[in-house]
Amino acid sequence: MHEDFDRCVRAVRSKDARFDGWFFTAVRTTRIYCRPSCPGMPPKAENMTFFPSAAAAQQAGFRACKRCRPDASPGSPQWNERADLAARAMRLIADGVVDRAGVPGLAARLGYSVRQVERQLLAEFGAGPLALARAQRAQTARLLIETTALPMSEVAAAAGFGSIRTFNDTVREVFALPPTELRLRAGRQVASPGVLSLRLPFREPLCPDNLFGHLAATAIPGVEEWRDGAYRRTLRLPHGTGIATLRPTADHIACQLALTDLRDLARAISRCRRLLDLDADPIAVDDLLATDPVLAPHVRRDPGRRVPRTVDGAELAIRAVLGQQVSATAARGHAARLVQDHGDLVHDPSGGLTHLFPTPAVLAGLDPDRFALPRARRDTVVALVNALAAGAVDLGVGADRDRARARLSALPGFGPGTVETIAMRALGDPDAFLPGDPQVRAAARSLGLPFTPAALTAHAAAWRPWRAYAVQYLWAVV
Template sequence: MHDDFDRCYRAVQSKDARFDGWFVTAVLTTGIYCRPSCPVRPPLAQNLRFYPTAAAAQKAGFRACKRCRPDASPGSPEWNVRGDVVARAMRLIADGAVDRCGVTGLAAQLGYTTRQLERLLQAEVGANPLALARAQRTQTARVLIETTDLPFSDVAFAAGFSSIRQFNDTVRSVCALTPTALRRRARARSRDEAVGPDALSLRLPVRAPFAYEGVFGHLAAGAVPGVEEVRDGAYRRTLRLPSGSGVVALTPHPDHVRCRLVVDDFRDLAAAIARCRRLLDLDADPAAIIDALGTDPHLGPLVAKAPGQRIPRTVDEQELAVRVVLGQQVSIKAARTHAGRLAETHGTPFTDTGGGLTRVFPSVDQLAGLDPTTLAMPATRRRTLSTLIAAMADGDVDLSAGADWNRARTRLAALPGVGPWTTELIAMRGLGDPDAFPVTDLGVRIAAEAVGLPAAADTLLTRSARWRPWRAYVTQHLWTALDHAVNEWPPRTNRQEK
């Protein structure tokens, strides 16, 4: 979008927050870059340049605006809509892949050479992987500086900087303030944000409208005992992270989500934040979805009733795949029971000082030695689960943030017992494909019939062609038509689960 000067300039003139994250605005006369929605009066058109990412603007020598803080804006929805290599790379970089395995490791994971990947990213987003990772490290450092009392040496290490000097120089260059001045300004704005050295409290920005009842209700209805819970108006769950474990509490608001994080290792902070955003689908573009689906005569009333639906996703794609197989042809309550037993037997014990969480959901490696005869389910489903676990452990099925969606679908469909419902649900909630469509889902078919759409799977699939590429959001809107616990937030207690 940044190449369309007139469209970008109109967005800046209208201060349209819907475009935050799509591009940044750089001002030649001040050397500052801003969000499109920055409240400062826009300068003359000839003094503006538009860049696709904050990293590209920083590489060109611009620093972040102190007022609108463009480095804290929501991520571009483009990277979640697309399945090409650039989008896959951006998702992996957001998950911390460069800091964990370097640019060479990132390129290898995508199946490209380092030079090929750098050329592709430079051409499309205006920055190479190192510059993109540097921008992310700066954002992580800023969050820690402003919302914790951690010593700056710990902040630098947690954000991924190799030295204190590099940390200080980068923060000064990007933010035009020293770390000390940033912390002082943050304390002056709000003294209730700092929560101590062992916890982090921050706002996850979201594009409005935000119909959070659907995504939070779905997560609450399927919460695995010991791994997830609802407490004090927040959805809480344990996290398995690259360098340790953690726990997050997420509380929804109309324009943001309050996130309280505790992690074993602060190096995992960027990955934890990225996974929480992914879990709640916070980088979706509700305006585009509403425009595409709101005019449909059958879906229009559902969209108007609760615009801004998000897909209930996951913090761990492999965990989600296991849970989908456990939920084949059973109720939500039964699926929770199966998953809870699996977590209790094979998961990592966890001590939760702020609630009742007791386990981190087991990794594929922990499940590799699973005896399927111990599972109280049909033999065919036990075989499907064992085959899936083995395929993910061997790398035959890749469901990571950088996975190729089409290849993942093909590999999943080749496994015994994995049919269209399982494949599409994993594609929708695990991979984040916005066009995934579990057309055989019973709830989808019941809701479709209730709003006047065909209930037969083949006919509904044909009808769905006009909704592409947003069929995953059609699924979510159809689910909202049901009288079901997945649509309730906060959840009703002692309700019979369906």
């Protein structure tokens, strides 16, 4: 979109928040870049230039606006919608792969050469993987500077900078202030060491009912809970563990993170955003679904439904199998026993969280008879955890959706419903569809839509590429 100059100018002049994250406005006279909805006076059109990412603007020598904080914009919805190389790379960069494994590690995860990855990202986002990772480190540094009392040397290390000098230079370059002045300007710090409070932005509207309602209804005791109006869960992160507390408000998600290692901050934020589908474009979704006269009243009544996703694709897949052909209560019971017997312990002074969900490697090492399940479902769980542990099935943030679907379908006990549930919630496919799901079929029938899987699939072709969101509206009917 950033190449459509006239459309970008119109969005900036109208301060249209729907385009935050889609592109960034740089002003050549001030050398500052902003989000489209910046409340400041719009610059003259002849002084504007547009970039597809904050990293591209920073690389071109522009500084972040202190008023609208463009580095904190919601991510582009394209990074979640699309399944191509560039989008997969962006999801992996957000999950910290470049910081942990470098650009060669990113390329290896994607199955391409370093040169191919760099060329594609430069073409799509105006910046290579190192610049994109640097922009994320700068954003992490700003959060730590403004919300903690950590010494700057510890902030630098936690944000992923190799030296205090690089940290200082980057903060000055991106925010036009040295770190100490950035902290003084913020004028606030959290009191508890290791606990961070921040705001997760999203594109409005957002309907929290189905999102948080689903997470609360399916919560595994010990791993997740609904407490005092907030969804809480444990996180397994690259350098340690974490506990996320997420509470919906009118214009943001209030997020509190308790981390054993602050180097995991960016990863924890990325996973929380993915869990709640916060980078979605609800206007685009609802505009298309509302063209169906049957869905239109439901879209108008509860606009902005999101797809409840996951913080861990492997966990979601195992839970999907445990839930096959049983009630939600029974599925939670199976998962709770698995967690109590094989999950790692965590300490939660603020609530009732006790465990991390067990890893595929741990479960793959168990005697199959330890799974208290019917034989057929036990065989499915064993095949799944073995494939996940061996790397034969990749359900991570940068996974190839088509390949993952094919490999899941080849496992025993995996029908289309289970595969599409995993595609919807673990792989983040916005077009995943469940025409055979009993609740979807019941909703379709009650609305007068075709309700056999084949007929409903044919009708739902008009809902593409947003069929996963149509499922959310259908589930709300029954």
